[in-house]
Amino acid sequence: MPERYYGIRHHGPGSARAVLRALEEQRPDILLVEGPPEADELIEWVADDRLQPPVALLGYAADNPRRAAFWPFAVFSPEWQAIRWAVANGVPVRFFDLPFAYRATSRKRQAEPESPDPDAADRSGGTDGTDGPGGADRTRPGASGPAPDEAGQPESAPGPETSRPGTGGIDPDPDEPPASGSTTDAPGVEAPGFGESGDDDGPMPGPPAPELRPVDPIGELAAAAGYDDPERWWEDVVEHRQAPAFEAIEEAMTEVRAGALEDPYDLVREAHMRTVLRQERRNHKEIAVVCGAWHVPALSAKVTAAHDAALLKGVKRRGKVRFTWVPWTYGRLASWQGYGAGVDSPGWYHHLFTTTDEVVPRWLVGAAGVLRAEGVDTSSAHVIEATRLAEALAAMRGRPLAGLAEVTDAAGAVLCEGDDLRLQLIGRRLVVGERLGEVPDGVPTVPLARDLEARQRAARLKPSALDRDLDLDLRKDTDLARSHLLHQLRCLEVPWGEPAERRGSTGTFREEWSLRWQPEFSIRLVEASGYGTTVVGAATAQVSTAAAKATTLAEVTALLETCLLADLPGARPAVLRALDARAAEDADVTHLMAAIPALARTVRYGDVRRSDVAAVAAVVRGLLARIYAALPPAASALSDEAAADLRDHIDAVHGAVALLGDETEGTRWLDTLVALTTRDDLHGLLAGRLTRLLHDAGRLSTGDASRRLSRALTAGVPAATGAAWVEGFLAGGGLLLMHDEALLQLVDNWLAAIPPDAFTEVLPLLRRTFGTFATGERRGIGERIAGGGATRTTTAVLDHETARLALPTLSALLGRRIE
Structure with a gap:
C-alpha cells in the first residue's frame, strides 16, 4: 500500500511522539492531515517560531463571519507536530477533509438520507471523483488539525456531551457519531448563528443510517482491559508507551466501528478523504495520513471510486470562506469548556510532551510554585515527600508510571494538606493551564484585527488568558489611551475589559478594569470589520447605527455617554440628532428624567477626558427646562408603585444637577421641588x-x-x-x-x-x-x-407575665440561663 495511516487522538502527547517517530521511519513524499483544505496556504506559518501554540485556525464565511469554526492546536497535538516535521523536512502538506465551504452556510441534515445510487457516478461521468470535491474544482487553501471547535452554542448544537459518555474526553476522534445517534453539521460546538440562514440547498446526501447500537469506543476498550477509568487506560497504553501502536489502534477501531451507529455526515467526509487519496497515489509513492483514529478503518477499506462519487453527488460549495491563525487558550481546549475534541488536562499533557525526564518531580515542583505564589508555605521537603507518595501509589495500583491521578492525590495529601481549594487552584493553573498562544505579524487577517494589534502595542497592553486587574489614571496619556481602546472594543462587543468597582479613591480621573482575552473575540473582530477597518472607525459606525435604531431616550443618552468614554467624536453628531428626535417625541417626564444622569456625567467628566461637551451641556439645559415644567402635574394622584418610581427619578436628577455644578440650574431645580411640596395630593x-x-x-x-x-x-x-x-x-x-x-x-x-x-x-x-x-x-x-x-x-407598661414566656427561648439563644 502506498500510504500509511496514523490514527491519533486529537491533542494526545503520546500520539504526537509516536507520529514523529513513524514519520522519521517512513520519510513520506507527502503528508495528508485531517483538516479544512481552504487553510493550506497558512501551513507555511507553522515554520515561523513566532507562531506559538496554543493557536487555532479560524474559518468563517466571507459573507457572514458569524458562521465560523475553530481548529485548535496545542504543542502536543499530533497534527501540529506532524506539520512541523513536514515543513522542516521539505515534505508537501495538504489538508484533506471535506472543505469547510461545503457547510459554511447551512447545517441542516437529515437523519436518514436516501440510499446512494452506485451507478450515479458513471452517469455523471466521474468514477474517480475528479469532478467532485477535491477534484478538478478543488481549492488548495488550508491546513487542518483536530476537529473544529465552533464558537458559541445555539440550542440545536451539541454541547460538552459530544464526547462519549464515560470517556473523560478520551475520544480517538470526537468526529465519531454522537452517542445519542443524532447527526450534526460538524463536530464540536457551533458558531453563533450557524445554520440560521434560510439559504439551504437541501440535506447532505449519504447512506441510510443503520439500526446499530451507539458505542463508546474508548470506554469499551478500557473496560475490556479491566479499567474503569478510560483516561487512565489511555495513559497506560499510549502515553507511557515508547513504541507506536498505530496498527493496534486501527484494529481496535475496526472492531468498534463494526457495531457502531454511523453518522451520515462522517461517511460523506470519509468519501471525500478517499477521493483525495486516490488523486495523491498517482503522484506520490509514500503517503502519510494523519487523522482521527475513528476514520482509519474507513480510509483503509477497499471502496470503489463510484461508491464515493455517489456519496458526494450533490455536495457543493455554499459560499466563499476565509481562514486565518488566531491565539487559543488551554482553558478553552479543555473538554469541560464545551469543546468536543478537547482534553480534560491540557496543562498536564503539555508537561508530558515537553518534559523528557523526572516527569513527576518536575510537575510537583510546578505545583509547589503555584501554591507559593498564593502565599502558601511549601518547602522542598513537601515536594520530595509528594513524589515518593505518587510513585508508591502508582506501584500499589499496578500502573507502569505515576499518572495524573497519582500526582493529584499526592499533591492533595502533602502539598495541599487536604485543602480542596488549594487543589482546585493547582487544577486551574497547572492541570488545565492558562497559556495563551501567539500569532506573528503578517498572518493574513482582517484590517480591523491588524489595527487592534497596533493599538495594543502602542498602549502597551498585551492580551492574556489570565485575569488581570488594571488601574488607570486618566490624567496620564497612556492610561487615557488604554481607557479609550477598552471602551471602543466594548462598542464592538469585544469585552476584553470589564469595568470594575473603584476601590479606595473616588476621583473622576480613575478607572479600574478586569482584563481577560477570549479566543471568541477573534470572530467578533471579523464580524465588526464590516463597520470599518480601524477600531475607531468601526466603533464610530457601530454607535451611529445603534443611535439610528434606538427607540427610547435612555438608549440614546447611554450612547452619548459611550461617545465620551470611548472618544468617538465622529459618532456624536448622529447621536445628538437622535437625541433631539427622541426628546421631541417623548412627553413622559420620567423618560426625560432617566436621560439626565448619563448626560450630566458626560458634561461633568468631559474635562477629565479632554472632550468638548458644550453641545451636550446645551441638550441637558433643554431637557431640564422641560422637566421643571412637566414634573409638578406628573406628581399628583400617584399609586405606591408610581410614587416609588418617581422618587427614584427625582433622586437621580437631584444628584445629576449637583454633579453639573451649575448654580442657576441648581436654584431652578430646588424651586421646582419647593413648588411640589405645596401640593395637597402629593x-x-x-x-x-x-x-x-x-x-x-x-x-x-x-x-x-x-x-x-x-x-x-x-x-x-x-x-x-x-x-x-x-x-x-x-x-x-x-x-x-x-x-x-x-x-x-x-x-x-x-x-x-x-x-x-x-x-x-x-x-x-x-x-x-x-x-x-x-x-x-x-x-x-x-x-x-x-x-x-x-x-x-x-408611658409603656411592661407585662412581666408575657415577658417571662420568652425567657426559655432567650436562654437557649444566649447559651446561659436568663431569669
Missing part, C-alpha cells in the same frame, strides 16, 4: 423625600422639617401615610436622627402611639426604612433612646 413618600432633600440643601431649617414631620405623624393622619412619609424622609440614612433630638423624639413618640392593629399594617414599611440604616446608625439611635435621649410622652 404622595406621602414623595412629600417626605422632598422635605429631606430641601432640608439637606438648606432650603428648609430643622425646625421647618420638624413641623412638617409632626403634621405628617399626627393622630388624624392614617398610619400607612405617616409610615410612607417617614420612609421618604429617612431614606437618606439615620445620621439625622442621631444628631437631631427633636426629630428623634417625634419619630419615637409616633411609633409608640401607633395602635396595635395599624402597627401590623405599617411594620413592613418601617422595617424597610430602618433596615437601610448602617449598623452604626441603628446602634447609635438605640443607645440614644435607651439612654433617655428621646423622652416619650406616653
